[in-house]
Amino acid sequence: MALEKQSRAAFWVTVLPPTLWIAVFFLIPLGIVWAYSFGHNEGLTGVAITGTFDNYIRAFDPLYLQIFGKSIAVAGLTTLLCLIIGFPVALAIVFANEKMRPLLLLLVMLPFWTNLLIRTYALIAVLRTEGFANWTLAWFWNQGSTLAALVGLQPFPAYQPLELLYNNFAVVVGLVYVHLPFMVLPLYAALDRLDKSLMEASLDLGAGHLRTLFSIVVPLALPGIVSGVIITFVPALGAYLTPDLLGGTDSQMIANVIERQFKRANDWPFGAALSFLLMYATFAAIALRAYLTRGQPADGHGI
Amino acid sequence: MSDRPAPLEYNRLWPMRLWLAGVFFFLYSPLITLIAFSFNDSKRNIVWRGFTLDYYRKLFNNDELMLAFANSLTIALVTTILSLVLGALAAIMLWRFRFPLKGVIEGTLSLPIVVPEICMGVAMLLFFSRVVPWPHDLPWPLSLGAIIIAHVSFCFPFVAMVVRARLASFNKEQEEAARDLGASDWQAFRDVLVPHMKPALIAGALLSFTLSLDDFVITFFTSGPNTVTFPVKVYSMVRFSVTPEVNAASTMLIVLTVALMALMMLGQRKSNSS
Numbered sequence: 001m002a003l004e005k006q007s008r009a010a011f012w013v014t015v016l017p018p019t020l021w022i023a024v025f026f027l028i029p030l031g032i033v034w035a036y037s038f039g040h041n042e043g044l045t046g047v048a049i050t051g052t053f054d055n056y057i058r059a060f061d062p063l064y065l066q067i068f069g070k071s072i073a074v075a076g077l078t079t080l081l082c083l084i085i086g087f088p089v090a091l092a093i094v095f096a097n098e099k100m101r102p103l104l105l106l107l108v109m110l111p112f113w114t115n116l117l118i119r120t121y122a123l124i125a126v127l128r129t130e131g132f133a134n135w136t137l138a139w140f141w142n143q144g145s146t147l148a149a150l151v152g153l154q155p156f157p158a159y160q161p162l163e164l165l166y167n168n169f170a171v172v173v174g175l176v177y178v179h180l181p182f183m184v185l186p187l188y189a190a191l192d193r194l195d196k197s198l199m200e201a202s203l204d205l206g207a208g209h210l211r212t213l214f215s216i217v218v219p220l221a222l223p224g225i226v227s228g229v230i231i232t233f234v235p236a237l238g239a240y241l242t243p244d245l246l247g248g249t250d251s252q253m254i255a256n257v258i259e260r261q262f263k264r265a266n267d268w269p270f271g272a273a274l275s276f277l278l279m280y281a282t283f284a285a286i287a288l289r290a291y292l293t294r295g296q297p298a299d300g301h302g303i
Numbered sequence: 304m305s306d307r308p309a310p311l312e313y314n315r316l317w318p319m320r321l322w323l324a325g326v327f328f329f330l331y332s333p334l335i336t337l338i339a340f341s342f343n344d345s346k347r348n349i350v351w352r353g354f355t356l357d358y359y360r361k362l363f364n365n366d367e368l369m370l371a372f373a374n375s376l377t378i379a380l381v382t383t384i385l386s387l388v389l390g391a392l393a394a395i396m397l398w399r400f401r402f403p404l405k406g407v408i409e410g411t412l413s414l415p416i417v418v419p420e421i422c423m424g425v426a427m428l429l430f431f432s433r434v435v436p437w438p439h440d441l442p443w444p445l446s447l448g449a450i451i452i453a454h455v456s457f458c459f460p461f462v463a464m465v466v467r468a469r470l471a472s473f474n475k476e477q478e479e480a481a482r483d484l485g486a487s488d489w490q491a492f493r494d495v496l497v498p499h500m501k502p503a504l505i506a507g508a509l510l511s512f513t514l515s516l517d518d519f520v521i522t523f524f525t526s527g528p529n530t531v532t533f534p535v536k537v538y539s540m541v542r543f544s545v546t547p548e549v550n551a552a553s554t555m556l557i558v559l560t561v562a563l564m565a566l567m568m569l570g571q572r573k574s575n576s577s
Contacts, residue, residue: 234419282417
């Protein structure tokens with residue numbers, strides 16, 4: 001039948017382009033990285049794929065284990081800070097009136113749409129030795145000093161700028177800055193679904209705000225919290241730009257080590273193995289999220 | 304009646320307001336100072352010395368930066384067109400047909416959204432240096448091919464996601480009616496399905512344009528010395544120092560992105576109200 005033939009043609013026209021594209025320009029490149037991770041350097045530019053596990057064994061060398069551990073710790077701390085900072089924000093959006101709610105959501109989303117590099121650069125200008133943070137602190141220091149002199153005390157010694165940039169502190173601040181919207185949006189989605197009358201009941205029955213929060217709101221919003229935690233943790237773990245620009249020599253994260261293997265160190269097979277370890281860690285976190293939030297309605301934020 | 308806040312009016316409690324103010328100060332003060340100091344008449348970038356547009360003038364006379372900007376816009380435009388076509392086809396494929404391995408393909412299509420950027424960057428570096436070496440001496444738009452391909456790979460799954468969500472609300476009877484009235488596959492697609500997908504296509508286009516324009520990590524691994532994009536160029540400037548010129552360049556990009564997002568939201572509001 002003509003119609004049958006036409007439908008079949010429509011099927012192939014629809015299926016082939018996206019499938020081929022994803023296969024050729026995504027799966028094959030990843031497959032090559034995977035193959036490289038079982039190889040070793042040969043000569044200056046050659047790589048022999050020998051099926052060796054040496055690269056993975058090397059990744060468990062204490063030096064690299066420590067960087068993995070550190071990346072997990074930094075991403076974990078970032079996630080925790082985002083949760084603490086973001087929870088009241090999500091709560092405020094949920095309880096805002098009709099007019100304010102879209103505005104607050106927009107205010108949370110807007111930095112998210114600003115280029116990551118630019119946001120990081122903006123933080124450099126704030127945190128550097130002659131940046132705004134130190135400038136403000138110096139101003140308060142000098143005012144305090146003048147005040148001390150006025151009441152007859154010894155004036156303070158000259159202000160020593162704090163080292164706020166190129167260390168782990170800066171990396172965590174930068175990661176929190178960048179990832180806060182990742183946390184607030186799923187939290188908002190979860191809290192919005194919450195039955196507010198349960199909170200009212202708890203308050204009516206005499207529980208305080210904090211008790212209501214921890215015994216009613218948190219348990220009910222737990223799937224959303226888990227979602228937010230993992231959605232924040234995953235990109236923080238693989239962050240490259242923030243530790244690269246804000247970190248010092250001792251604040252390298254796993255992505256920076258991968259980059260170095262491919263650029264300066266020129267050890268592509270080892271870099272490939274590290275990439276796949278990072279990818280396995282990411283998939284494990286995503287699988288954990290799917291497992292912990294099973295049976296929950298999707299929160300509409302695909303990211 | 305007293306004016307005390309009701310139990311659930313959290314936003315009228317002062318600690319809550321203070322917290323919100325603090326968070327928004329944290330989020331916005333770096334960006335606002337960045338924009339403000341792009342107009343500052345001083346190299347030192349910390350004390351306000353008066354308004355100037357000098358750094359924007361310098362920016363427009365900086366050929367390398369302008370070329371990088373043109374590269375970025377070209378890449379974003381071509382990426383958006385390709386991503387729209389591929390993303391719409393992928394969405395229709397997953398929505399309309401049943402076929403073996405559908406689950407596998409569906410999962411694979413969502414992979415570029417979750418794979419860490421650095422891993423994808425590295426994969427593209429390997430692919431374009433060892434497997435399909437992209438010639439460096441191609442004439443201008445073609446030389447950007449490798450970057451465009453890499454961008455399409457991570458943009459079109461987002462388009463597919465947005466379009467598919469929209470297709471869920473499509474009434475298949477409309478298409479059947481068109482067929483009954485004698486429309487061919489192509490006519491039914493063009494005159495019934497595409498108009499329904501239109502809001503999602505616009506949203507998807509703006510999404511992929513922004514994603515492509517903003518991408519640094521993946522581009523960093525695929526760009527060569529002659530194919531520098533705007534973020535890659537800004538990166539090399541940032542590494543060098545904090546200057547008002549970088550502020551001006553950043554401000555331009557912020558304004559562009561915010562304008563695109565505003566367009567997208569206006570479009571969504573329009574399609575919701577109609």
